[in-house]
Amino acid sequence: MTTARRKSYGVKGAPYAFLLPATILFALFFALPIGYALWLSLHKVQVKGLGLGSGARKEVWAGLENYKDALSDSELLSGAVRVVGYGAIVIPVMLGLALLFALMLDTDKVRLAPFTRLAIFLPYAIPGVVAALLWGFLYLPDVSPFYFVLDKLGMPQPNLLDGGPLYLALSNIAVWGGTGFNMIVIYTSLQAIPAEVYEAAKLDGATPLQIALKIKIPMVAPSLVLTFFFSIIATLQVFSEPTTLKPLTNSVSTTWSPLMKVYQDAFRKGDIYSAAAEAAIIAVVTLVLSFGFLRAANSRNKQEEAR
Amino acid sequence: MPNTKLRRLVATSIAVTLGGTALAACGSSDDKSSSESGPASLTYWSWAPGMDKVADLWNKGPGKQQKITVTVKKQASGDTLVTKILTAHKAKKAPDLVQAEYQALPTLVSNDALADIADESKDAKSKFADGVWQQTTLGSDSVYAIPQDIGPMMFYYRQDLFKKYGLTVPTTWEQFAETARALKKKAPDKDLTTFSANDSGLFAGLAQQAGAKWWTASGDKWKVGIDDAATQKVADFWGGLVKEGAIDNQPMYTPSWNKALNTGKQIAWVSAVWAPGTLTTAAPDTKGKWAMAPLPQWDGSTDVTGSWGGSSTAVTTDSKHKAAAAKFATWLNTDPQAVAALAKEGGIYPAATTAQTSDAFSQPPAFFSNQADFYPKAAEIAKTTAPSAWGPNVNVAYTTFNDAFGAAAKDKSDFGAALKKMQDATVADLKKQGFGVAQ
Numbered sequence: 001m002t003t004a005r006r007k008s009y010g011v012k013g014a015p016y017a018f019l020l021p022a023t024i025l026f027a028l029f030f031a032l033p034i035g036y037a038l039w040l041s042l043h044k045v046q047v048k049g050l051g052l053g054s055g056a057r058k059e060v061w062a063g064l065e066n067y068k069d070a071l072s073d074s075e076l077l078s079g080a081v082r083v084v085g086y087g088a089i090v091i092p093v094m095l096g097l098a099l100l101f102a103l104m105l106d107t108d109k110v111r112l113a114p115f116t117r118l119a120i121f122l123p124y125a126i127p128g129v130v131a132a133l134l135w136g137f138l139y140l141p142d143v144s145p146f147y148f149v150l151d152k153l154g155m156p157q158p159n160l161l162d163g164g165p166l167y168l169a170l171s172n173i174a175v176w177g178g179t180g181f182n183m184i185v186i187y188t189s190l191q192a193i194p195a196e197v198y199e200a201a202k203l204d205g206a207t208p209l210q211i212a213l214k215i216k217i218p219m220v221a222p223s224l225v226l227t228f229f230f231s232i233i234a235t236l237q238v239f240s241e242p243t244t245l246k247p248l249t250n251s252v253s254t255t256w257s258p259l260m261k262v263y264q265d266a267f268r269k270g271d272i273y274s275a276a277a278e279a280a281i282i283a284v285v286t287l288v289l290s291f292g293f294l295r296a297a298n299s300r301n302k303q304e305e306a307r
Numbered sequence: 308m309p310n311t312k313l314r315r316l317v318a319t320s321i322a323v324t325l326g327g328t329a330l331a332a333c334g335s336s337d338d339k340s341s342s343e344s345g346p347a348s349l350t351y352w353s354w355a356p357g358m359d360k361v362a363d364l365w366n367k368g369p370g371k372q373q374k375i376t377v378t379v380k381k382q383a384s385g386d387t388l389v390t391k392i393l394t395a396h397k398a399k400k401a402p403d404l405v406q407a408e409y410q411a412l413p414t415l416v417s418n419d420a421l422a423d424i425a426d427e428s429k430d431a432k433s434k435f436a437d438g439v440w441q442q443t444t445l446g447s448d449s450v451y452a453i454p455q456d457i458g459p460m461m462f463y464y465r466q467d468l469f470k471k472y473g474l475t476v477p478t479t480w481e482q483f484a485e486t487a488r489a490l491k492k493k494a495p496d497k498d499l500t501t502f503s504a505n506d507s508g509l510f511a512g513l514a515q516q517a518g519a520k521w522w523t524a525s526g527d528k529w530k531v532g533i534d535d536a537a538t539q540k541v542a543d544f545w546g547g548l549v550k551e552g553a554i555d556n557q558p559m560y561t562p563s564w565n566k567a568l569n570t571g572k573q574i575a576w577v578s579a580v581w582a583p584g585t586l587t588t589a590a591p592d593t594k595g596k597w598a599m600a601p602l603p604q605w606d607g608s609t610d611v612t613g614s615w616g617g618s619s620t621a622v623t624t625d626s627k628h629k630a631a632a633a634k635f636a637t638w639l640n641t642d643p644q645a646v647a648a649l650a651k652e653g654g655i656y657p658a659a660t661t662a663q664t665s666d667a668f669s670q671p672p673a674f675f676s677n678q679a680d681f682y683p684k685a686a687e688i689a690k691t692t693a694p695s696a697w698g699p700n701v702n703v704a705y706t707t708f709n710d711a712f713g714a715a716a717k718d719k720s721d722f723g724a725a726l727k728k729m730q731d732a733t734v735a736d737l738k739k740q741g742f743g744v745a746q
Binding site: 045051056142162248268269 | 386387389390393413414416417418419445447504505524527528529556557558560561562563566567699700702703705706709710713714716717736740741742743
């Protein structure tokens with residue numbers, strides 16, 4: 001390109017002109033709100049006396065006080081622990097099932113593949129709140145058809161909305177809704193594997209199981225990493241499922257997950273300053289965890305390539 | 308390259324258009340005229356169903372003469388609207404009029420969102436019971452809202468099932484506990500009622516009946532009395548019933564709860580005057596089988612009830628037409644025609660005392676057609692409402708109640724400890740914000 005370098009200013013400026021709309025939109029609807037949230041997180045309200053009447057309430061600089069409070073808040077930490085427990089169930093089960101379904105759909109002998117694919121994917125198209133409501137009704141012993149059947153059969157009826165089973169109940173909603181999406185991602189990358197790889201394997205006498213374990217899974221590893229990455233983020237941000245189940249049971253508190261605590265502080269307690277600080281902390285933790293995972297996965301890939 | 312210039316032009320114009328749209332979206336402003344006199348156009352945020360029809364009555368009648376037009380914008384109820392009002396107020400764009408629950412008034416006033424309409428509402432005071440009016444003044448000489456509806460608490464029970472199980476309607480809380488136990492003995496799978504931790508208003512009303520004063524102002528300090536003796540009595544009473552299994556511990560307003568009421572698994576409900584509306588949707592099959600009685604008493608010799616729910620109409624400090632807005636708020640809640648329309652369209656139980664016995668309330672609600680004196684009785688009960696005492700962080704106390712009592716009800720553990728948690732969280736929040744707090 002050096003020989004044909006154009007000297008006119010107009011051409012030089014063109015890339016910037018093209019960038020401009022995106023930059024403006026990014027600045028207005030992304031950078032600015034984040035900046036404002038950070039600004040809020042460094043402030044607090046200071047009230048005088050009874051706090052009634054005008055001028056009794058001032059916004060003052062708080063420094064890192066909100067962050068300090070948030071980090072020492074046991075409720076936020078226990079929320080994080082609950083979410084980790086929830087994620088420990090959701091992520092392996094969901095991705096395991098997604099991989100299994102994708103591999104099964106990718107075998108030669110599968111029948112009704114398009115229908116099955118759609119059937120597994122369909123729950124993903126159902127909004128999270130609707131899915132949580134649906135399952136919530138199914139978990140309530142008094143209105144659930146499952147409990148009706150269990151009752152008629154004289155089988156034990158576990159309380160799904162309490163203690164340990166609550167985690168299973170919540171995870172089930174996420175697995176039901178998320179498996180299809182992850183399956184499609186993995187399945188798409190399975191389809192991209194060239195057929196001659198399989199041919200070579202078959203000529204060497206590999207069974208379908210061996211092909212799946214030794215060829216397919218290693219070759220779709222990048223998309224597994226990707227789905228894992230998305231799942232970590234989604235898990236840390238879990239909000240709608242527990243929020244929807246909350247009115248149905250005493251076991252889900254208003255601060256069950258960290259994001260619920262942010263919502264609680266901002267919109268029910270009216271303390272947007274603490275909420276902003278908590279949101280910032282959650283964002284940082286999410287970034288560190290998800291990109292930390294990506295880095296670890298990439299470096300492993302590189303090591304393997306080097307071998 | 309003749310093309311380059313064109314491309315640049317297109318790119319720039321797209322950018323400008325997008326940026327311009329974005330800026331316009333941010334900066335759209337209302338065209339409120341700034342003068343106080345002359346024609347006024349008011350915006351009213353309310354969640355009451357049919358409020359637009361009531362506003363139409365005003366716009367066609369008195370509003371037309373006085374050149375004051377009111378536009379109703381339907382909102383979500385309760386805490387959600389408080390947050391929205393405060394956010395709008397921050398941008399100095401709150402509507403002229405808002406609907407606000409009584410317990411939210413101190414929060415709104417403390418954010419300087421509500422205007423003092425004492426001068427404009429002088430004549431209105433006499434139309435309301437003192438206990439109701441006092442909630443809109445926060446104990447000062449100012450008036451921050453006009454009462455709209457109230458929720459005096461009552462005891463609802465299944466008349467047919469009480470007869471079937473040989474139970475009598477309890478007039479004291481002690482009898483209430485005995486009734487719950489008696490029912491458990493006769494029908495172990497039934498419950499008299501449930502203790503629900505998902506609506507703090509119920510517990511606040513019960514505490515109010517027992518004589519609790521959760522927030523009181525003395526000098527420039529707030530005194531928080533959430534764990535006072537009266538509330539402790541209420542908490543221990545319900546905690547005891549839950550612990551011994553005399554009543555259920557599952558939350559209200561769930562599909563399970565609806566079914567329990569509809570099939571007679573739960574045969575009574577401590578509720579407020581608006582219960583017929585809730586029962587109509589929750590337990591449609593039980594129409595005509597319920598009856599209403601006064602709330603059980605702590606002391607056999609007194610007659611007092613608490614309140615659960617109820618709201619008022621307030622004028623915001625952002626309004627450019629405060630006098631006009633106050634005029635509408637007064638008309639809306641005291642004019643016989645307006646209050647009748649509110650009752651008919653919105654199904655509210657009016658705060659104005661004369662309206663409670665007006666023609667609109669001569670017939671019992673359809674769901675209680677078996678109890679002809681429903682409304683006369685309700686008006687009698689409303690007169691016995693205990694005064695309430697709200698403070699500037701009711702929302703914090705309420706959310707702490709949800710979690711602390713939810714956990715206590717689930718574990719059937721000590722309600723007193725949950726109450727202590729509620730008190731501590733409320734005091735800690737006041738202190739954190741810098742309010743003066745008396746120990």
